[in-house]
Amino acid sequence: MPITPFHFGPGAAIHAVAPRHVSFLAFCAANVLIDIEPLYYMLTGQYPLHRFFHTYIGASIIMLATALIFFAALKLASRFSLPDLLQWQSLSARAIWLGAGIGSCSHIVFDSVMHADITPLFPFSETNVLYQLVSLRKLHLFCVYSAILGLAILGIRQWIKARHAG
Template structure:
């Protein structure tokens, strides 16, 4: 299934540990942009589903596209009133770059473990040495655990902010 929320779990954990340095939204945006590719190929019934953007070169382009989208959105936000979910309007370009790169490259790593049709090192190699490196259930549990851990850390941080105000 494209655009799986499993990819978001590690992003939540990384954001929770370094909220000023990693944007959860930019991390997720990169993941969603990458998965437009298999969604398109699913809808048009073309195989393989995972092609160019599921390579490290393709992921680099997705990271760049994510950064450009966020920088354009920041420029728009300076002129128009846009929602500021997860405080994205206070992000600096370094945080956006880091988040987009982490989102893009982690997506390739996780999908490489899951999907046989991925060739992450293409055009240099058509092999996928990560395929089934760990069981799929273990990978899913890791992503779920990361999401729970991230939410827990964010909740604790929020609780301490509330307690300090009292």
């Protein structure tokens, strides 16, 4: 299933550990952009589903595209009165780049473990040494536990902040 929320779990944990340095929004955006590729191939009945953008070279292009989209949106926000949901307008360039980069690369790692049709090192190699490195169950549990950990850390941070403010 493309655009799975499982990918977001590790992003939540990484963002929770370094909230000013890694954008969770850019992390998620990169993951969604990568999964437009298999969604398209699913809808058109073409196989394999995971192609160019599910390689590290393709993921690097997605990272660049994600960052450029964020920078363009920030430029528009400075000219027009765009809503600042989740404080995206205060993201630093570093947080955007790191979020997009970690999101893109982690997506390839996780999908490489899950899907036989991925060749992450293409055009240098057509092998996928990560395929079934761990079971699908363990991979999903890792993603879910990462999300829980990230939410717990963020919740504790908010609780501490509220206690010191009041």
